[in-house]
Amino acid sequence: MSRGLPASLVLDLRAIRARAFVRIVGSVREPAWIVSDAVFPAVGMCAYVLLYRALGAPRSYETLAVLGGIMSTYWINVLWGMGAQLYWEKQQGQLQLYFAAPCSRMAILTGMALGGLIMTSSRTLVAIAVGFGLLGVRVQAFDPALLVLVFLLTMAALYMLGMLLSSLFLLFGREAWHLCNSLQEPVYFLSGLYFPIRALGALGATAAGIIPLGLGLDAVRQVLLGAAARGLLPVRTEALILGAFIVVFFVLARMALTYLEGLSKREGRLTQRWQ
Amino acid sequence: MSDPRSALAPAVETRGLRRTFRASRGGAEVLALDGVDVRIERGEIFGLLGPNGAGKTTLIKILSTLLYPTVGSARVAGHDVVLEAVEVRRRIALVSGGETSGYGILTVRECLWMFSQFYGVPSQIAWPRVDELIRIVDLEEQAHTRINRLSTGQRQRMNFARGFVSDPEVMFLDEPTLGMDVNAARSLRAYVLHWVREKPGRTVLLTTHYMAEAEELCDRVAIIDRGRVLACDSAPALRRQVQGGQHVELEIRTPDGAGAVLPGLGDIPAAWGAPHPERGTRTLKFRLPPDRVLLPVLRRLEEQGLLVEGVSTRETTLEDVFIAVVGRGLDEPEASG
Ligand SMILES: Nc1ncnc2c1ncn2[C@@H]1O[C@H](COP(=O)(O)OP(=O)(O)O)[C@@H](O)[C@H]1O
Ligand SMILES: [Mg+2]
Numbered sequence: 300m301s302r303g304l305p306a307s308l309v310l311d312l313r314a315i316r317a318r319a320f321v322r323i324v325g326s327v328r329e330p331a332w333i334v335s336d337a338v339f340p341a342v343g344m345c346a347y348v349l350l351y352r353a354l355g356a357p358r359s360y361e362t363l364a365v366l367g368g369i370m371s372t373y374w375i376n377v378l379w380g381m382g383a384q385l386y387w388e389k390q391q392g393q394l395q396l397y398f399a400a401p402c403s404r405m406a407i408l409t410g411m412a413l414g415g416l417i418m419t420s421s422r423t424l425v426a427i428a429v430g431f432g433l434l435g436v437r438v439q440a441f442d443p444a445l446l447v448l449v450f451l452l453t454m455a456a457l458y459m460l461g462m463l464l465s466s467l468f469l470l471f472g473r474e475a476w477h478l479c480n481s482l483q484e485p486v487y488f489l490s491g492l493y494f495p496i497r498a499l500g501a502l503g504a505t506a507a508g509i510i511p512l513g514l515g516l517d518a519v520r521q522v523l524l525g526a527a528a529r530g531l532l533p534v535r536t537e538a539l540i541l542g543a544f545i546v547v548f549f550v551l552a553r554m555a556l557t558y559l560e561g562l563s564k565r566e567g568r569l570t571q572r573w574q
Numbered sequence: 575m576s577d578p579r580s581a582l583a584p585a586v587e588t589r590g591l592r593r594t595f596r597a598s599r600g601g602a603e604v605l606a607l608d609g610v611d612v613r614i615e616r617g618e619i620f621g622l623l624g625p626n627g628a629g630k631t632t633l634i635k636i637l638s639t640l641l642y643p644t645v646g647s648a649r650v651a652g653h654d655v656v657l658e659a660v661e662v663r664r665r666i667a668l669v670s671g672g673e674t675s676g677y678g679i680l681t682v683r684e685c686l687w688m689f690s691q692f693y694g695v696p697s698q699i700a701w702p703r704v705d706e707l708i709r710i711v712d713l714e715e716q717a718h719t720r721i722n723r724l725s726t727g728q729r730q731r732m733n734f735a736r737g738f739v740s741d742p743e744v745m746f747l748d749e750p751t752l753g754m755d756v757n758a759a760r761s762l763r764a765y766v767l768h769w770v771r772e773k774p775g776r777t778v779l780l781t782t783h784y785m786a787e788a789e790e791l792c793d794r795v796a797i798i799d800r801g802r803v804l805a806c807d808s809a810p811a812l813r814r815q816v817q818g819g820q821h822v823e824l825e826i827r828t829p830d831g832a833g834a835v836l837p838g839l840g841d842i843p844a845a846w847g848a849p850h851p852e853r854g855t856r857t858l859k860f861r862l863p864p865d866r867v868l869l870p871v872l873r874r875l876e877e878q879g880l881l882v883e884g885v886s887t888r889e890t891t892l893e894d895v896f897i898a899v900v901g902r903g904l905d906e907p908e909a910s911g
Binding site: 306309310313314316317318320321324325328329391392393395396397398399400401402407563564565566567 | 595596632635638639640641642660663664666667668673674675676677679680684687688689691692693694695720
């Protein structure tokens with residue numbers, strides 16, 4: 300791991316791996332979490348698919364519902380597993396240990412994100428199996444490389460947003476839980492998770508486009524359904540915007556963390572358990 | 575990591591450190607450190623002894639880059655704690671007695687390994703070190719237990735071990751044995767001593783409000799109160815400072831048990847020791863200067879209606895030094911006003 304790489308990079312890579320390890324281990328040790336993280340979203344998704352089927356909606360709607368179910372699982376992880384995380388670490392008295400460690404704070408957050416992404420991906424296997432296997436939801440012939448690319452861009456943008464949120468939530472202190480809750484619902488709706496984005500009209504579609512989840516989802520749909528997805532923008536454009544989100548969120552997250560650390564060193568309270 | 579500038583520099587050096595905290599809603603600004611100058615050499619176990627609120631944690635936080643000084647500067651292993659925070663963090667570790675660390679879902683072993691990774695320790699070095707530390711803090715049976723199933727005491731011992739996984743140059747221990755049972759505290763103190771002596775250059779800065787801990791462990795002790803270092807030397811040298819005279823302990827009847835007002839002994843500063851509720855008495859401690867005799871003091875107490883049930887004299891302890899320097903006992907609250 301260390302040959303030829305600068306020492307600080309090796310340190311950060313080790314920190315990322317170790318922090319991701321916690322999530323990955325956690326994902327296989329708590330049976331209750333497996334149910335809440337994997338089975339509940341899959342059940343919700345099933346309900347939509349069956350509803351569309353009963354109403355005689357176009358087959359592409361079923362695909363939308365399955366994709367929506369999968370992506371919303373990631374969004375929940377970003378909100379609760381990333382956004383609320385630093386706040387939670389503070390309550391555990393652990394934030395101080397991170398601030399005293401030599402690895403970069405972004406490495407800790409990156410580790411959380413990577414672990415969360417891997418863990419959530421293992422959960423979404425259930426939704427994928429149920430949706431495309433059990434319920435027989437179909438997609439058209441697609442380009443797997445493009446799918447992977449669009450998916451990874453979306454995930455990077457989402458988890459970068461999670462990193463930014465985690466610093467912001469720490470600043471908001473005890474309001475963090477309310478914020479997580481309030482972000483959960485509108486985003487389901489705005490991103491058009493279970494229904495085609497166009498159905499929301501121009502204003503709704505614009506709002507959804509602002510959110511990387513909506514944009515990423517739209518791109519994935521276009522890759523899997525082609526014209527039937529009635530995409531918002533060409534996939535290439537959406538990919539570029541997602542790339543821009545990644546950069547902007549990364550820079551903002553770093554700035555927020557630096558601000559947060561400075562504030563805590565000035566005030567002496569932020570890393571302490573009760574603000 | 576072993577640049578010559580760092581290796582030659584003292585472990586800790588502070589210049590005129592001052593730290594204030596903003597008032598909490600309407601109250602007065604808190605002065606936590608009021609011009610602290612300390613220099614700790616490599617290889618020392620240095621103790622900060624002081625009552626609650628003295629500023630010990632504030633000093634440790636500044637040295638471990640968690641807090642900015644308001645005025646003054648500090649260097650740890652030759653690096654400025656404000657300007658070169660990352661260089662400092664590479665060389666230090668911090669353990670606070672009251673804190674919990676780690677994720678409940680991990681086992682003790684995994685958790686200690688995880689912390690070693692935040693310091694970049696290669697895994698082939700980290701795992702054997704983790705296993706050794708687990709042995710030292712007596713958690714071998716729990717090595718594969720999830721930490722949310724540990725008792726509070728076991729969790730505290732794991733947190734102590736956590737501090738050592740990165741093999742720091744300078745170790746900050748902030749009341750590390752706080753609330754631990756006597757045997758655990760003793761064996762951890764023994765380990766601190768062993769750890770420092772094992773490899774040249776390792777340094778410990780330990781805060782405590784247990785006299786015995788400072789006495790038993792520390793090469794030098796700084797007595798700190800209200801943000802000021804009032805005395806700083808080896809325990810024997812500190813004791814010499816207040817030598818002369820006798821250390822007297824009187825057992826005084828206190829019908830209502832603890833909480834009695836401190837009796838006036840004229841110009842002799844005194845402090846309450848432990849109450850003995852089972853006997854209905856409490857110990858009163860003071861140092862009788864060489865040119866004075868005990869009898870008038872006893873008479874004075876009698877005049878105040880206090881019944882002296884026992885008299886003993888003994889050697890000087892750090893506690894006597896503390897009373898002489900600070901003007902009150904370690905566990906006594908400050909008189910207001
Ligand atoms: N973050 C803070 N905000 C306000 N006051 C603080 C803060 N941290 C410490 N203090 C105050 O500073 C003083 C010194 O505290 P501390 O360093 O924790 O003392 P010790 O560790 O010796 O018990 C105390 O009066 C304490 O209340
Ligand atoms: Mg303290």
